[in-house]
Amino acid sequence: MPVPLYQAKAEFFRMLGHPVRIRVLELLQDGPKAVRDLLAEIEVEASNLSAQLAVLRRSGIVTATREGSTVVYALAGADVADLMKAARRILTELLVGQNELLAQLREDSA
Amino acid sequence: MPVPLYQAKAEFFRMLGHPVRIRVLELLQDGPKAVRDLLAEIEVEASNLSAQLAVLRRSGIVTATREGSTVVYALAGADVADLMKAARRILTELLVGQNELLAQLREDSA
DNA sequence: TGTCGAATTGAAGAATTCTTCAATTCGACA
DNA sequence: TGTCGAATTGAAGAATTCTTCAATTCGACA
Helix, strand or coil: CCCCHHHHHHHHHHHHCCHHHHHHHHHHCCCCEEHHHHHHHCCCCHHHHHHHHHHHHHHCCEEEEEECCEEEEEECCCCHHHHHHHHHHHHHHHHHHHHHHHHHHHHHHC | CCCCHHHHHHHHHHHHCCHHHHHHHHHHCCCCEEHHHHHHHCCCCHHHHHHHHHHHHHHCCEEEEEECCEEEEEECCCCHHHHHHHHHHHHHHHHHHHHHHHHHHHHHHC
């Protein structure tokens, strides 16, 4: 399986690149959650959520276990929180940068 | 601009979700680089690279400055390396997990 | 000014990903 | 067994992203 590393990385990030999937991962950081609970917190159709959960499952970042009539999802690895934290840091930087830019634009046009 | 945070996060990750863009960010971690140099290291058409650089520029994660007849790109923020490191850690975990799974499958069928 | 190389852009088709609907699976429970 | 709720799947069209080509911009330099 000679998948180059940068390709695997790109797929990994693409897997994160969807609002519903992000929300699921964030919710799961507080611990395992049943699909029904996820559904209650995220405004999305059940079938759509299922599709997004399938993407997460396929990548291996979450696990699903059936408990009676419901299915419970959990983060597979521990470090997801770290990643999200790093992302948040950069994102904050970027947004601040953009705000400064916007501020400059406003000055220029004033 | 009421872009919800999880939406901004998703866009951020989607921006990272392309092999060429990943390679560019990795190369830029060693310092600023001219487009020509990037082009020499990444097997891709000039116009395609330009398109991917445009995506990175639009997101604000890199800056471009013209120097004479060439254009030099650099990382805009400092924390990108951290992010990549966190991603690498998770990715390693995931890949190891998958290998274990594969090993199990092999045992089962043997 | 004219021309060259470096890089970018616009346009268009190809490829991928999303969303939604209907149908299906699976366990619980009567 | 029959039925219900929870969740998933397959299929199909919509939307987005990629790739490639031709054309354009921009500075350097003759």
